[in-house]
Amino acid sequence: MMANAARDPFFLATLTIAEQDRQGTGAYCIRCHTPSAFVESRATNGDASLLSDVDQEGVQCSVCHRSIDASLAPISDLAAPYVGNAQLFFEIGTPTEVRYHGPYDDSRTPAHGAFRDPFGESPSRFCGQCHQVENPYENLHDAAGRDTGRPFPLDTTYEEWKQSAYANGPEARSCPSCHMPRESGMLPVATGALDRPDPARHDFAGANEWGVAMLKAAFPALRDDAYDRSRTAAQSSLRAAARVEIRSLPQQAAALGEVELAVRVTNLAGHKLPTGYADGRRVWLEIAVIDGAGNVSVQSGAYDPVTAHLEDDPQLRKYEAVHGRDGLAEDHIVLHRQILQDSRIPPRGFQATPVTAPVGPISFSDGQGGFVAHDDAIFRLKLPPTPGPATVRVRLFYQAVGAHHIEAIAAENTTDTRGAELMRLWKETGKAAPFLMTEASQWLEIRVSDARDAGSDAKASADAGPTPSNLSTESGGGCRMARPFRSSQSAPAWWAAVWVLGALRFLSGSARPRTPPPGRSA
Secondary structure: OOOOOOOOHHHHHHHHHHHHHOOOOHHHHHHHHOHHHHHOOOOOOOOOOOOOOOHHHOOOHHHHHOEEOHHHOOOOOOOOOOOOOOOOEEOOOOOOOOEEOOOOOOOOOOOOOEEOOOOOOOHHHHHOOOOOEEEEEEEEEOOOOOEEEEEEEEEOHHHHHHOOOOOOOOOOOOHHHHHOOEOOOEEEOOOOOOEEEOOEOOOOOOOOHHHHHHHHHHOOOOOHHHHHHHHHHHHHHHHOOEEEEEEEOOOEEEOOOEEEEEEEEEEOOOOOEOOOOOOOOEEEEEEEEEOOOOOEEEEEOOEEOOOOEEOOOOOOOEEOEEEEEOOEEOOOHHHOOEEEEEOOEOOOOOOOOOOOOOEOOOOOEOOOOOEOOEEEEEEEEEOOOOOEEEEEEEEEEEEOOOHHHHHHHHHHOOOOOHHHHHHHHHHHOOOOOOEEEEEEEEEEEEEOOOHHHOOOHHHHHHHHOOOOHHHEEEOEOOOOOOOOOOOOOOHHHHHHHHHHHHHHHHHOOOOOOOOOOOOOOO
C-alpha cells in the first residue's frame, strides 16, 4: 500500500473531490502519499497531474532511508522533533547521497553512503509523521458546533498508540514490532545486502486487504505475487488484532423462545480498532443462530453481498468513526469539522485526549478516568422452532470501505473519470467484501415448547450463570487456543447425561416423550 500510495485509485478519486471542495488542498494530501513530488515541487497541481515516474512509486525506500530526526537538523529553532502532517526532514546535497540503514552502522555499497538511522531509538515517532494528520484548514467543532481551536484530526493512529500501554512500560511495543515483524535467522534485508540476524520484514502490513486486491486489478502488469503476499500479510494482521468471547448464554431454552447472549470483543492492536482513515472503514459483530439442520438465522449484523450494504438493525454493534459538519455525516474529507461518532475500541491502557475520546453510544470507560480495551455487548436472540441442538455463532468482520462511501465518491467526482474508475474496480474486486477477523460459537439445547415453558426462558437465562468453558469456542489474537466443544472427548458424555435425565422424566410421567438430541454433528 505504501509503494502504491500515489497511484491508488481510491486515493486519486478522493483527491479529485478534495480539489473540487477546496482548490489547492490536494498538494497537502500528496505530501504524504508521495513526498518526492512535494519536496521537488511537483505537487503544485493538487490533482497529481505533475507526478513523475519516480513520484508514482509513492512512499519509496528513500523516503524513510533519507529522513533524519528533526531535532538533529541544523536549524536553530528546532528544539524538539516534529510529529505528524509529513513534517519530514531530508539530508540532501551530500556528495554520496547518504542513506540511513536502521540500526546498522556497517552497511557498505558503492551507490551511496550509509549510516546508522537517527530514528532508531524511537521508530514509532517516524511512523507518526504520516500516520498522524490534522486538517490545516478546518478546526475541530464540538457537538454544539463551537470551534475548539484545535485542528480537525483526520488520522490519529500515532496518538492512539502514544496514549496506550504499548508506548511505555514493561510491555511496550513499537509500530515496527507489529508492522515490520522479524524473520528468523541470518538473512539479507535487501538483495545484495549483508546478512543480518533476524532482520525486520518490509511488508508494512496493515488492515487494507481489499486495497491490495484493487491495486492488483488496476495494475495487472505489476508483480502479482507481491500483491498476493501483501494481501496475505494484511489478512494475518487482521486475524491477530482482536478476540471474541461468548461470556454468557443459557445451556438450554424453549423452541421459539428468547435468550440473552453476552459477548466481549477485545482489541489486541496497539491503536484503536479500527484505526486510520476514518471514512468508510468499519468493524462489526454478526450474531447468528444455526439450528440442527444447518439453517442460519442472522439476528444482528446482516450483510448483503449483492447490494454490499450492512443492515442497520436495533442491536447492531458497529465500531467506526463518523466525521462530518453541522451535525451531518458526509464524504468530503477536507470539509470535516465534527466527530459525530467514534465507537472504535481503544487499545490497552488508553488515556484519551480531546481529539481521541470516544464519542457516541459506547463509552469504554473504566470508571477511573481511563478506558478499557474491550466492548461488552448484550443481544436478545430468538430461537428456531425445531427442538434439538443449535449453535449460536458470533463473528467479527472488518471492511476497508463501505458501499455508501464508494457510491458517494463516485457520484461526487464531477471533473474527471476517477470516480467511475474506482466504482469499476470496486465491483470487479468483490465490492470490498467484509473480512472475517475472528469468531466464537456455543451450543445450546432447544427444548420442545409447551404451555409450561411459557415465560420460563428469562429465568433459565438468569439461572444459567457463566458459560462453562467446555461449551464455547473462541479464536483471535493469533495466539489463543480454541476450546472446541465439537471435538471434545466429553461431548458424548454430556449428551448421555441429557438422555438419562430425559428418560427419568419420561418414566416418572413428568414429561412427554420427545426425540432425544443426536450426538455430535459435523
